[in-house]
Amino acid sequence: MPPRISPLKDAMHHVVSKTDKTFKLDVKYINAVKGRGLFAKGTFCKGDFVVEYRGDLIKDAELQRRRKRYHASCAVYMFDFKCIDASREDGSFGRIVNDDHKHPNCKMKKIDINGKPHLCLFALDDIKEGEEIAYDYGGEDYPWRTQMTSVDVNSV
Numbered sequence: 001m002p003p004r005i006s007p008l009k010d011a012m013h014h015v016v017s018k019t020d021k022t023f024k025l026d027v028k029y030i031n032a033v034k035g036r037g038l039f040a041k042g043t044f045c046k047g048d049f050v051v052e053y054r055g056d057l058i059k060d061a062e063l064q065r066r067r068k069r070y071h072a073s074c075a076v077y078m079f080d081f082k083c084i085d086a087s088r089e090d091g092s093f094g095r096i097v098n099d100d101h102k103h104p105n106c107k108m109k110k111i112d113i114n115g116k117p118h119l120c121l122f123a124l125d126d127i128k129e130g131e132e133i134a135y136d137y138g139g140e141d142y143p144w145r146t147q148m149t150s151v152d153v154n155s156v
Protein backbone atom coordinates (compact mmCIF):
# COMPACT_ATOMS: atom_id res chain seq x y z
CA MET A 1 0.00 0.00 0.00
CA PRO A 2 1.35 3.51 -0.79
CA PRO A 3 2.12 5.63 2.31
CA ARG A 4 -0.84 7.70 3.48
CA ILE A 5 -0.56 11.36 2.52
CA SER A 6 -0.97 13.69 5.51
CA PRO A 7 -4.59 15.00 5.58
CA LEU A 8 -3.37 18.58 5.97
CA LYS A 9 -1.00 18.30 2.98
CA ASP A 10 -3.80 16.68 0.98
CA ALA A 11 -6.16 19.55 1.91
CA MET A 12 -3.52 22.14 0.99
CA HIS A 13 -2.97 20.49 -2.39
CA HIS A 14 -6.69 20.56 -3.23
CA VAL A 15 -7.20 24.09 -1.88
CA VAL A 16 -4.27 25.53 -3.84
CA SER A 17 -5.16 23.67 -7.06
CA LYS A 18 -8.91 24.38 -6.54
CA THR A 19 -9.71 20.74 -7.27
CA ASP A 20 -12.12 18.20 -5.81
CA LYS A 21 -11.60 14.45 -5.44
CA THR A 22 -13.70 13.59 -8.49
CA PHE A 23 -12.27 10.05 -8.47
CA LYS A 24 -13.64 9.45 -4.93
CA LEU A 25 -16.75 11.63 -4.75
CA ASP A 26 -19.94 11.92 -6.75
CA VAL A 27 -22.90 14.33 -6.73
CA LYS A 28 -26.28 12.54 -6.79
CA TYR A 29 -29.86 13.70 -6.67
CA ILE A 30 -31.53 12.34 -3.50
CA ASN A 31 -35.11 13.67 -3.43
CA ALA A 32 -37.19 16.85 -3.72
CA VAL A 33 -36.63 17.79 -0.06
CA LYS A 34 -32.89 17.29 0.22
CA GLY A 35 -32.02 18.03 -3.38
CA ARG A 36 -28.57 16.76 -4.24
CA GLY A 37 -25.97 15.27 -1.93
CA LEU A 38 -22.32 14.32 -2.09
CA PHE A 39 -21.50 10.60 -1.96
CA ALA A 40 -18.32 8.60 -1.50
CA LYS A 41 -17.46 6.47 -4.52
CA GLY A 42 -14.30 5.29 -2.79
CA THR A 43 -13.40 4.82 0.86
CA PHE A 44 -12.03 7.42 3.27
CA CYS A 45 -10.16 6.70 6.49
CA LYS A 46 -10.89 8.49 9.75
CA GLY A 47 -9.08 11.85 9.65
CA ASP A 48 -8.78 12.05 5.86
CA PHE A 49 -9.36 15.33 4.06
CA VAL A 50 -12.60 14.94 2.09
CA VAL A 51 -13.54 18.23 0.40
CA GLU A 52 -13.17 22.00 0.63
CA TYR A 53 -16.20 24.23 1.12
CA ARG A 54 -15.12 26.62 -1.63
CA GLY A 55 -16.61 30.08 -2.21
CA ASP A 56 -15.94 33.80 -1.93
CA LEU A 57 -14.38 34.90 1.35
CA ILE A 58 -16.35 38.04 2.27
CA LYS A 59 -16.40 40.53 5.15
CA ASP A 60 -19.34 41.17 7.50
CA ALA A 61 -20.66 44.26 5.69
CA GLU A 62 -20.72 42.35 2.38
CA LEU A 63 -22.32 39.37 4.15
CA GLN A 64 -25.19 41.57 5.40
CA ARG A 65 -25.57 43.15 1.95
CA ARG A 66 -25.71 39.75 0.19
CA ARG A 67 -28.07 38.29 2.83
CA LYS A 68 -30.63 41.00 2.01
CA ARG A 69 -30.24 40.40 -1.70
CA TYR A 70 -30.35 36.59 -1.71
CA HIS A 71 -33.37 34.35 -1.60
CA ALA A 72 -33.43 32.12 1.55
CA SER A 73 -32.52 29.06 -0.55
CA CYS A 74 -29.23 30.77 -1.51
CA ALA A 75 -28.52 32.32 1.92
CA VAL A 76 -28.13 28.81 3.40
CA TYR A 77 -24.97 28.32 1.33
CA MET A 78 -23.25 31.10 3.28
CA PHE A 79 -21.00 29.53 5.89
CA ASP A 80 -20.71 32.21 8.52
CA PHE A 81 -17.38 32.01 10.37
CA LYS A 82 -16.21 35.18 8.63
CA CYS A 83 -18.17 34.18 5.67
CA ILE A 84 -17.63 31.84 2.77
CA ASP A 85 -20.35 32.54 0.24
CA ALA A 86 -20.75 29.40 -1.86
CA SER A 87 -24.16 30.30 -3.27
CA ARG A 88 -22.85 30.39 -6.86
CA GLU A 89 -23.30 27.09 -8.76
CA ASP A 90 -19.63 26.68 -9.67
CA GLY A 91 -19.52 22.88 -9.94
CA SER A 92 -17.50 22.50 -6.73
CA PHE A 93 -18.39 19.60 -4.43
CA GLY A 94 -18.19 21.19 -0.95
CA ARG A 95 -21.35 23.26 -1.43
CA ILE A 96 -23.37 20.09 -2.14
CA VAL A 97 -22.74 18.50 1.27
CA ASN A 98 -25.92 18.20 3.37
CA ASP A 99 -26.51 18.65 7.09
CA ASP A 100 -26.62 15.76 9.57
CA HIS A 101 -26.51 16.95 13.16
CA LYS A 102 -27.14 13.48 14.63
CA HIS A 103 -24.71 11.22 12.78
CA PRO A 104 -22.28 13.36 10.78
CA ASN A 105 -19.37 11.51 9.14
CA CYS A 106 -17.33 14.70 8.58
CA LYS A 107 -16.30 17.76 10.52
CA MET A 108 -15.67 21.25 9.16
CA LYS A 109 -12.31 22.73 10.10
CA LYS A 110 -10.75 26.08 9.27
CA ILE A 111 -7.25 25.90 7.96
CA ASP A 112 -5.03 28.84 6.99
CA ILE A 113 -3.21 28.60 3.69
CA ASN A 114 -1.03 31.45 2.40
CA GLY A 115 -2.57 33.76 5.03
CA LYS A 116 -6.17 33.02 4.03
CA PRO A 117 -8.73 30.90 5.92
CA HIS A 118 -10.28 27.93 4.12
CA LEU A 119 -13.05 25.59 5.25
CA CYS A 120 -12.37 21.90 4.77
CA LEU A 121 -14.24 18.75 5.69
CA PHE A 122 -12.34 15.91 7.32
CA ALA A 123 -13.67 12.38 7.97
CA LEU A 124 -14.80 11.77 11.57
CA ASP A 125 -14.81 8.01 10.98
CA ASP A 126 -13.97 5.59 8.20
CA ILE A 127 -16.37 6.28 5.32
CA LYS A 128 -17.56 3.43 3.10
CA GLU A 129 -18.22 3.54 -0.62
CA GLY A 130 -21.81 4.71 -1.22
CA GLU A 131 -22.15 6.68 2.03
CA GLU A 132 -23.46 10.21 1.87
CA ILE A 133 -20.96 12.82 3.05
CA ALA A 134 -22.56 14.97 5.77
CA TYR A 135 -21.59 17.31 8.59
CA ASP A 136 -23.33 19.18 11.36
CA TYR A 137 -24.17 22.66 10.01
CA GLY A 138 -24.23 23.97 13.59
CA GLY A 139 -26.68 25.19 16.18
CA GLU A 140 -29.37 26.83 14.06
CA ASP A 141 -32.83 25.29 13.99
CA TYR A 142 -32.95 24.48 10.32
CA PRO A 143 -36.47 23.63 9.10
CA TRP A 144 -35.54 20.16 7.80
CA ARG A 145 -34.43 19.07 11.30
CA THR A 146 -38.00 19.24 12.61
CA GLN A 147 -40.01 18.45 9.49
CA MET A 148 -41.04 14.83 9.04
CA THR A 149 -40.57 13.32 5.61
CA SER A 150 -43.02 10.83 4.08
CA VAL A 151 -40.40 8.15 4.87
CA ASP A 152 -40.53 9.10 8.60
CA VAL A 153 -44.34 9.25 8.59
CA ASN A 154 -44.62 5.79 7.01
CA SER A 155 -42.29 4.26 9.59
CA VAL A 156 -44.29 5.61 12.62
Ligand SMILES: C[S@@+](CC[C@H](N)C(=O)[O-])C[C@H]1O[C@@H](n2cnc3c(N)ncnc32)[C@H](O)[C@@H]1O
Nearest residue numbers: 033034035036076077095096097098099100144
Ligand atom coordinates in the same frame (compact mmCIF):
# COMPACT_ATOMS: atom_id res chain seq x y z
C1 LIG B 1 -25.55 23.90 1.20
S1 LIG B 1 -26.99 23.24 0.46
C2 LIG B 1 -26.61 21.53 0.30
C3 LIG B 1 -26.79 21.05 -1.13
C4 LIG B 1 -28.21 20.95 -1.61
N1 LIG B 1 -28.84 19.71 -1.14
C5 LIG B 1 -28.28 21.02 -3.13
O1 LIG B 1 -28.94 20.20 -3.77
O2 LIG B 1 -27.68 21.98 -3.68
C6 LIG B 1 -28.13 23.33 1.78
C7 LIG B 1 -29.55 22.98 1.40
O3 LIG B 1 -29.66 21.54 1.28
C8 LIG B 1 -30.84 21.07 1.91
N2 LIG B 1 -30.48 20.21 3.03
C9 LIG B 1 -29.26 20.11 3.63
N3 LIG B 1 -29.28 19.17 4.58
C10 LIG B 1 -30.52 18.65 4.60
C11 LIG B 1 -31.16 17.63 5.37
N4 LIG B 1 -30.53 16.97 6.32
N5 LIG B 1 -32.46 17.35 5.10
C12 LIG B 1 -33.13 18.01 4.12
N6 LIG B 1 -32.58 19.00 3.36
C13 LIG B 1 -31.29 19.30 3.59
C14 LIG B 1 -31.63 22.30 2.35
O4 LIG B 1 -32.53 22.65 1.33
C15 LIG B 1 -30.56 23.36 2.47
O5 LIG B 1 -31.09 24.63 2.25
